[in-house]
Amino acid sequence: MKILVVDDEPIFLELIKKYLGAMGYNDIHTVPSAIKALETIGKSQRSFDCCLLDIRMPDIDGVELCRMIRSLPGYGAVPIVMITSMTDKSYIDHAFQAGANDYVTKPIDTTELSARMGMVKALVAERANAGRLTKELEETSFGGHGSFKFEDSLPLEDAGDTVLLSSLENYLLRLGNIRLLGSAAVAFHVQNADLIYDQTDLLEFADIMCEVALAIKECLIGVNHLLAYVGSGDFCCIQPRTGYFDTSEFQIAVNDKVAQRLGALEWMNVALPALKVGNPCSNGLVSFNDPTDLIYKSIHDARKQPGKILGSRNSHLERSLNVG
Structure with missing residues (x-):
């Protein structure tokens, strides 16, 4: 699974990369800002399977970045998990409205992170099914539902x-x-x-x-x-x-x-x-x-x-x- 992690704290990026690696996820790309994230996505030959975005970042925050990623071709159903130290419902609402699928809280608990990544796996499978449906939407002739x-x-x-x-x-x-x-x-x-x-x-x-x-x-x-x-x-x-x-x-x-x-x-x-x-x-x-x-x-x-x-x-x- 190809994973993009965006956070403005270098120590946190190293830490979460270590945690994800211990869980068997090795194709991990880390960037320190929303701008770098968009540049990385634009240059990537293969789409990312999952994005983990910190909510609180300077310039462009994680919620706005989530909305921007969702607007990119091929990223309408990519699992997006927000990283936050803020569990206030209003922040969570805004994140989900922007297109997030889940969130994980700081400081990172490895058990919680593992559970959230399990959810991501399920969403990746659902995305494959949604891709099948999108293809059928394009190819199904009149009168058929595939x-x-x-x-x-x-x-x-x-x-x-x-x-x-x-x-x-x-x-x-x-x-x-x-x-x-x-x-x-x-x-x-x-x-x-x-x-x-x-x-x-x-x-x-x-x-x-x-x-x-x-x-x-x-x-x-x-x-x-x-x-x-x-x-x-x-x-x-x-x-x-x-x-x-x-x-x-x-x-x-x-x-x-x-x-x-x-x-x-x-x-x-x-x-x-x-x-x-x-x-x-x-x-x-x-x-x-x-x-x-x-x-x-x-x-x-x-x-x-x-x-x-x-x-x-x-x-x-x-x-x-x-x-x-």
């Missing part, structure tokens, strides 16, 4: 800072139930997604879900949030827990945005996505549930909201929705 299933999650790289489902799950796991007390999950269910899936090929379906994601994000302007496409026409958003959220008003607003973006679909004999919006879901003060259960709890709530049901399809995901 190996992609309706229940599968989609990497919506063209939908702003929408995150992968695995990153959203990891974000919840890393925060844990206590720090999640200030957050809520809101789900959006495209109730006729199965019909749209049947009417389109893989590329068209992905484009439509991307436009739906952008419509949702337009309605969330000014709200700190993380949004992921879960599969089966379901989106989940993690946002601050507030005292007031009008589900009905939000549902009208997001469907209006969808109509503005995708109104031409009706001329193509493709159904216009119709969304249901769930109520904000959160964990109680004392919760022993897996933090990721919050995703499926919110989806369950969105699916049971009133709306014009245009079709549904049983899937393995629905068996995961029996949460709380």
Whole structure:
């Protein structure tokens, strides 16, 4: 695995290189700044498989560097782990919103670092799968979906800072139930997604879900949030827990945005996505549930909201929705 480590502290770079080497990672490249990191990436003949970025650096900090790396060709799904001595939720939120997949804290604990690198390995495998899906998006002829299933999650790289489902799950796991007390999950269910899936090929379906994601994000302007496409026409958003959220008003607003973006679909004999919006879901003060259960709890709530049901399809995901 080819790893890039960026930190402005030379001693730390030597230390983490030693730790990673002891874990069997030997192709490690270290640089002291964001500028050097971008230069190294630009000159590299083969893409890096993973980037570890210190958050606090002069000039360009790690969060901004993360955002810049994500914009580079071929780096949309490369695992990025932030290095930080700051575990305040706001810093972690900004890092994940910029495209980070995980974080490790200073001073480095080798057990934690090993666990985070285990996560990176899983993401590298997922990236290979996402590469397969991207290739299918480019090659699948009209009417086909390749190996992609309706229940599968989609990497919506063209939908702003929408995150992968695995990153959203990891974000919840890393925060844990206590720090999640200030957050809520809101789900959006495209109730006729199965019909749209049947009417389109893989590329068209992905484009439509991307436009739906952008419509949702337009309605969330000014709200700190993380949004992921879960599969089966379901989106989940993690946002601050507030005292007031009008589900009905939000549902009208997001469907209006969808109509503005995708109104031409009706001329193509493709159904216009119709969304249901769930109520904000959160964990109680004392919760022993897996933090990721919050995703499926919110989806369950969105699916049971009133709306014009245009079709549904049983899937393995629905068996995961029996949460709380």
